[in-house]
Amino acid sequence: MENLKLEELFQEKLDREEKIEPKDWMPEKYRKHLIRQVSQHAHSEVIGMQPEGNWITRAPSLRHKVVLLAKIQDEAGHGLYLYSACETLGISRDELNEQLHTGKAKYSSIFNYPTLNWADIGAVGWLVDGAAIVNQVSLQRTSFGPYARGMVRICKEESFHQRQGYEIMAEMAMGSQEQKEMAQDALNRLWWPSLMMFGPHDADSPNSGNAVKWKIKRESNDELRQKFIDKTVDQAKVIGLSIPDPDLKWNEERGHYDFGEINWDEFYQVINGNGPNNVKRLAHHKRAHDEGEWVREAATAYARKQTIKKNVA
Amino acid sequence: MSDNQLPLWEVFIQSKTGLPYKHVGSVHAADAEMALQNARDLYTRRNEGRSIWVVPSDAIVASVPEDEDSFFDPSDDKIYRHPTFYEMPKGAKHI
Ligand SMILES: [Fe+2]
Ligand SMILES: [Fe+2]
Numbered sequence: 159m160e161n162l163k164l165e166e167l168f169q170e171k172l173d174r175e176e177k178i179e180p181k182d183w184m185p186e187k188y189r190k191h192l193i194r195q196v197s198q199h200a201h202s203e204v205i206g207m208q209p210e211g212n213w214i215t216r217a218p219s220l221r222h223k224v225v226l227l228a229k230i231q232d233e234a235g236h237g238l239y240l241y242s243a244c245e246t247l248g249i250s251r252d253e254l255n256e257q258l259h260t261g262k263a264k265y266s267s268i269f270n271y272p273t274l275n276w277a278d279i280g281a282v283g284w285l286v287d288g289a290a291i292v293n294q295v296s297l298q299r300t301s302f303g304p305y306a307r308g309m310v311r312i313c314k315e316e317s318f319h320q321r322q323g324y325e326i327m328a329e330m331a332m333g334s335q336e337q338k339e340m341a342q343d344a345l346n347r348l349w350w351p352s353l354m355m356f357g358p359h360d361a362d363s364p365n366s367g368n369a370v371k372w373k374i375k376r377e378s379n380d381e382l383r384q385k386f387i388d389k390t391v392d393q394a395k396v397i398g399l400s401i402p403d404p405d406l407k408w409n410e411e412r413g414h415y416d417f418g419e420i421n422w423d424e425f426y427q428v429i430n431g432n433g434p435n436n437v438k439r440l441a442h443h444k445r446a447h448d449e450g451e452w453v454r455e456a457a458t459a460y461a462r463k464q465t466i467k468k469n470v471a
Numbered sequence: 472m473s474d475n476q477l478p479l480w481e482v483f484i485q486s487k488t489g490l491p492y493k494h495v496g497s498v499h500a501a502d503a504e505m506a507l508q509n510a511r512d513l514y515t516r517r518n519e520g521r522s523i524w525v526v527p528s529d530a531i532v533a534s535v536p537e538d539e540d541s542f543f544d545p546s547d548d549k550i551y552r553h554p555t556f557y558e559m560p561k562g563a564k565h566i
Contacts, residue, residue, distance in 0.1 A: 182536045231516070238513055242496040251476040251499060308496070315517075454475050457501035464502060 161185075172373050177303040180246035188372050192302050193247050194263070195374065200240035201258050201265035203233050205439050209273040210282060218276060225322050226279065232315050239311055243304035259444055267425065268351050270433030277330050277337075281344035283323015285352040285390065291316045292386045293356065301373035324393065331397040338398075345394070346402040353417075354425045356383040362422075387415050479528040480506040482513075484520035492524055500525075 164183050171178070178184055207230050214230070217223035241251055257263035268286055273279060294316065298309040330341040357363060357379040369375035377385075394401055405418035427433065477499040483492040495514045500506035506525040514520065534542055550556050559566060 179536070181533065235513055235516065238498070239496055242498070245479070245497065255476075304496075311495075451475070454477060454501075457477065457505060458475075461502035461505075 169371075172301055175373075177306060178301055179303045187368065188374075189247055191369060191372070191374060192305065193244060193249055195369075196240055196244040196247070196302075196305055197249075197254050197257065197263050198265060200237050200244060200254070201263055202269065203237035203240060205265045205443060206269045206286075207233050207237075208439055208442060209269055209271070209435075210279060212273050213276065213279050216276070217279075222326070229283070229319050229322060232319065236312050236315070239308040240305075243302075243308045246304050255447060259440065259447075261431070261440075264429065265439075266355060267428040267433060268355050270428050270435045270439060271348065271351055272434055274347075275340060275344070277327070277340040277344035278348070280323050280326030280330060280341065281348045283319055283321075284327050284393070285323070285345075285348050286355070287316060287319040287323060288390060289352045289355045289386050291320060292382050296375075296377045296382060299373075299376045324397075327399070328397045331399050341397075342399055345399050349402050350420060350424075351428075353383055353387070353420055354428075356380075356386070358422065358425070384414050387417055391415055477501050477505075480510070480525045481528050481531060482506075482510040483524040483526070484510075484514055485522040486520055488521065492522070497528060498525070 165185055168178075168184060168188075178188075210226060210230050210233075214223060214226055217226055241254060244254060245251060254263070258265070268289075273282060291313065294309050294313050298306055298313060300306045300309065327341050327345075330337040332338075360366065360378045360380045363379055366375055366378065370378075391401055391406065403418045405416065407416055409416045428436070431437075478501070479497050480500055480503075481497050482495050484495050485492045498506055498509040498513055500509050503525060507523060510523050510525055511520075515523070546552070
């Protein structure tokens with residue numbers, strides 16, 4: 159069949175809200191777009207373990223420690239679900255790793271910010287996971303089957319992540335004066351980067367045209383950002399913290415909060431590798447990967463030996 | 472270095488006895504035992520399963536989506552395989 163005809167059928171299928179499965183025909187550009195997006199998503203889950211892992215040994219109580227461990231373990235799982243979905247598009251795990259290491263594939267910029275103290279762990283769970291949830295809930299309806307199914311699984315696990323973060327923030331916000339200041343400071347530093355997680359404004363978003371047509375993206379960056387703001391502002395009020403935005407105010411007519419302009423300069427600086435921790439995050443990932451080489455080798459050698467034994471016996 | 476991420480296995484999970492096994496995704500592992508352990512750690516962190524199958528991905532034989540129409544065609548015109556095909560006399564119940 160002609161490619162043009164195939165592409166027409168493909169679009170009709172999408173318009174009927176049918177999912178695309180790995181072996182179905184798809185335009186090369188659709189495949190490329192998904193590999194880029196799903197791998198970036200997977201890398202974000204995995205790199206995102208670093209700023210949190212930074213605090214496991216210093217968690218203030220055993221309860222906090224087991225919770226944080228479980229949360230970070232989930233993030234490793236999320237990364238693996240997503241790599242698994244991405245591999246069905248015909249790219250190997252090795253290539254995915256290599257693209258991360260060479261900088262060809264990106265990950266969410268938020269993870270290039272440091273976690274300076276325990277309040278930051280609260281703010282990460284509350285804001286960063288909170289923003290991720292808004293995005294991921296929307297992606298449960300994305301058109302590529304394995305990606306959509308991965309999102310359903312991930313969303314089920316995420317709500318505990320946000321709640322544990324919010325619980326930490328609430329504990330601190332209602333604690334001593336010093337703790338409250340720490341909580342407010344963490345919110346001050348992480349608020350704007352969290353809003354940036356949704357990407358550029360719709361008008362400046364270079365990748366969204368086809369993504370919308372192909373139903374990879376179901377809601378726009380600005381729509382998702384607004385959803386996140388609307389629910390988070392009220393959560394901040396409940397625990398007596400204030401959002402660091404003088405322009406933030408309820409707009410009766412729109413039924414949404416208006417908010418101030420985002421510093422896109424900072425956004426592009428961090429994306430392009432000049433964030434506070436870009437170099438460190440990648441170096442750490444590479445080192446962990448290289449240091450695991452002998453484990454993979456040993457496992458392969460053991461498996462080979464077992465097969466030989468079985469064949470001889 | 473070429474692919475050193477260990478072979479790929481597809482994972483199927485039965486959540487409760489009596490229910491069918493459902494495909495949930497894949498894992499990389501050197502052998503079957505490791506595949507089972509990895510699948511457990513990855514896909515059943517919250518009691519999602521009581522039994523797991525792992526199958527080497529390259530052992531799976533699948534029908535080809537492009538042939539979907541002709542492949543499933545033989546069942547298309549056999550509407551008499553459905554109960555709605557049959558006319559029941561008025562007043563007949565529980566049938
Ligand atoms: Fe996650
Ligand atoms: Fe999370």
